[in-house]
Every structure is written in C-alpha cells, then in structure tokens.
Amino acid sequence: MTHREGSAAQHPSFRRAACLRFFPADRVSLLWALGRIAALLALLSLSGFFTVRSFTDSPGETFTGSLAPPTPTLGALALRLRGTVEHLAGEIGPRTLAIPDSLELAESWIRREWQAQGFEVVTHPFESAGGTAHNLEVFLPGTDPDLPAILIGAHYDTVRGTPGADDNASGVAVLLELSRALHDRRLIRTIRFVAFANEEPPYFQTAGMGSLAFARALQEEQTELLGMVALESIGYYDSDAGSQKFPGGLSAFYPDTGNFVAFVGMHASSQWIDRWVEGFREVAQVPSESLSAPSMIQGVSWSDHWSFSTHGYNALMITDTAPYRNPNYHGWFDKPETLDYETLARVTEGLTATLAAIAAE
Numbered sequence: 001m002t003h004r005e006g007s008a009a010q011h012p013s014f015r016r017a018a019c020l021r022f023f024p025a026d027r028v029s030l031l032w033a034l035g036r037i038a039a040l041l042a043l044l045s046l047s048g049f050f051t052v053r054s055f056t057d058s059p060g061e062t063f064t065g066s067l068a069p070p071t072p073t074l075g076a077l078a079l080r081l082r083g084t085v086e087h088l089a090g091e092i093g094p095r096t097l098a099i100p101d102s103l104e105l106a107e108s109w110i111r112r113e114w115q116a117q118g119f120e121v122v123t124h125p126f127e128s129a130g131g132t133a134h135n136l137e138v139f140l141p142g143t144d145p146d147l148p149a150i151l152i153g154a155h156y157d158t159v160r161g162t163p164g165a166d167d168n169a170s171g172v173a174v175l176l177e178l179s180r181a182l183h184d185r186r187l188i189r190t191i192r193f194v195a196f197a198n199e200e201p202p203y204f205q206t207a208g209m210g211s212l213a214f215a216r217a218l219q220e221e222q223t224e225l226l227g228m229v230a231l232e233s234i235g236y237y238d239s240d241a242g243s244q245k246f247p248g249g250l251s252a253f254y255p256d257t258g259n260f261v262a263f264v265g266m267h268a269s270s271q272w273i274d275r276w277v278e279g280f281r282e283v284a285q286v287p288s289e290s291l292s293a294p295s296m297i298q299g300v301s302w303s304d305h306w307s308f309s310t311h312g313y314n315a316l317m318i319t320d321t322a323p324y325r326n327p328n329y330h331g332w333f334d335k336p337e338t339l340d341y342e343t344l345a346r347v348t349e350g351l352t353a354t355l356a357a358i359a360a361e
C-alpha cells in the first residue's frame with residue numbers, strides 16, 4: 001500500500017489541529033490531564049519494578065561471612081577440578097565438530113574418566129550439520145526407581161577459537177566431581193549425569209544441538225524428570241567491585257562484585273530454581289544469587305537448560321554468568337590459569353550437598 005502525497009492527514013495545519021484537540025483547551029483541565037499521565041507512568045514503572053523484583057528474589061540468605069580455611073579435602077578437590085580443566089582446555093584446546101578429532105578426543109577422555117569412577121557409560125549419537133556427535137551419560141540408580149530422576153548436564157564442546165576453560169571445561173569438571181562424590185551413596189532418586197556435545201554456535205538452539213536431541217528423546221519416551229541442571233561456565237570469580245555486569249535493568253537488583261554463583265532459568269522453573277539456591281545457601285561458603293525470568297531477558301536461555309525448558313521440564317543453569325563477568329568469554333584467553341579453583345571447589349562441595357539432599361526427597 002502506498003500513501004497519497006498532499007493528503008489532508010499530511011498537511012501541517014491538520015496535524016497541529018489534531019494535536020490541540022487531544023489536550024484540553026483550558027489550563028486547569030490540562031494540568032489535571034498531565035497529572036493523570038504522570039501518575040499512570042509512575043504506577044507502570046512501580047509495577048515494572050516489583051515484577052522484576054519478583055524475578056530476582058531468592059529464598060534464604062547469601063553467604064557473607066569470612067571463609068573457613070581450606071581443608072585438605074577441599075585442596076584435593078580444587079586440584080582435580082584444575083586437572084580436568086587443564087586437560088580439556090590446555091591439552092585438547094578448542095573442541096568442536098568443525099575441528100576434526102577435537103570433539104572426539106574430549107569425548108573419549110570423559111568416557112574414560114567416568115569408567116575409572118566405576119560407571120558404565122551410555123553413548124547417545126545424534127546427527128547434526130557437521131556430522132554425527134555424541135552425548136555421554138552415566139546413571140546413579142536411586143533406591144526408588146519409580147520416582148522421577150534428576151538430570152545434571154554440562155556441555156563439553158566450545159566455539160571455534162577458544163580453549164574454553166571456563167566455557168565449559170569448568171562445567172564438565174564439576175559434573176565429573178559430582179558423579180565421583182555421589183558414586184557410592186544410596187540416594188532415593190536416580191541421578192542421570194550427561195555430557196552434551198554441540199551446545200555452542202553454530203549448533204546453539206538448532207536441531208543439531210546435543211541437549212535438544214536429548215530432551216526431545218526424553219519427551220518422546222514420556223520420561224519424567226524432577227528437573228534438569230546445566231553446569232555452564234562456572235569457574236570465574238572476581239572480588240573487585242564493578243567486576244559484574246548484567247543485562248538491561250537488572251543491575252539495580254544485584255551486587256556489582258563478581259564473586260557469586262548464579263542460579264538462572266526461565267520463569268516456569270522458578271520453584272526448581274528456588275529449591276536449588278535455597279539448598280545451596282544452607283551449606284555453601286560462596287555468595288549466590290538467582291534469577292527466574294522470561295526468556296526474552298538476555299542471557300536467561302543461554303545454555304542446555306533451554307532445551308529442557310522448551311520440552312516442558314523444570315530446568316536451570318548454574319553459572320558464573322559468563323559474558324557478564326568473564327572478559328575472556330569465547331576468546332583465546334579463556335585459559336585454565338584464569339579460573340579460581342578454590343572457589344570452584346567450594347561451589348562443587350555446596351552443589352554436591354544440595355544434589356544429595358534433593359535426591360533424598
């Protein structure tokens with residue numbers, strides 16, 4: 001459709017007349033009208049504030065005390081976490097289907113680690129634009145197999161051009177330590193540990209994304225889950241003020257020091273997110289924050305939990321917030337020496353206790 005030039009609606013005097021008709025002619029009525037508009041705007045921004053506030057509220061209290069000195073157990077855990085990150089990010093480096101063999105090297109190393117822990121590893125192949133990739137899974141059977149299981153996942157691939165220490169060798173390291181710590185425990189619920197391929201671009205949120213293939217298969221089998229957790233970029237901490245950034249408008253609700261771990265997901269999973277952050281806060285010596293918000297808020301859907309949320313499962317990611325804190329995000333300097341392994345070990349201990357508590361419910 002085209003508009004006719006010189007029509008009455010385009011004429012300046014017509015526009016001025018329409019404008020004048022919109023506002024009352026006398027001064028008192030005009031002031032009343034402006035007052036009502038101002039009150040309406042104030043009400044809208046107040047309700048916006050409380051809506052966002054409800055997204056950012058977390059149950060329990062974040063850790064603020066002074067840290068207990070590291071125990072030998074914590075020190076050994078930090079060393080193992082570092083060993084995993086150094087192997088994946090330091091020795092293998094970028095891990096993607098686009099670089100022949102790199103993803104396979106990571107995959108076979110993770111398989112051997114789980115086998116050494118005493119697990120039988122199930123390989124789930126799936127097709128993607130770059131060829132066949134594999135998700136790896138191990139089961140920790142619960143004493144009540146009828147209860148819906150908990151699924152803990154981390155992606156082991158990277159984008160091209162980054163060693164991916166934080167994103168996401170750190171998540172794989174925590175995944176391997178959770179399965180190791182709980183291997184001999186008899187918990188009520190089954191826990192499924194999964195290492196996903198193809199989380200990163202160019203596969204992110206496409207049919208070739210590993211977690212999407214996995215979540216779709218679960219839904220097709222009508223498998224129930226209590227919920228899913230994605231361990232996503234979880235090893236970068238900074239205690240300097242101003243080190244933490246946030247997507248639009250959220251900075252008013254959070255500290256600007258990047259020393260916390262974040263529990264983030266879509267609003268439909270808010271109870272699942274609350275359960276995790278509350279459990280973590282009861283046991284962990286690391287500050288924590290949470291966000292359950294619509295996926296239109298930038299960053300909220302940026303990991304494998306998205307695949308599970310879109311298939312109707314409870315899901316969240318546990319993260320250091322990646323690009324909102326780590327200046328090396330998706331870059332060549334995302335290297336093993338940039339991570340804080342003692343804090344990561346404290347996070348891992350907190351997550352182990354939280355997972356064990358939820359699996360005992």
Ligand SMILES: [Zn+2]
Pocket residue numbers: 159167200330
């Ligand atoms: Zn990434």
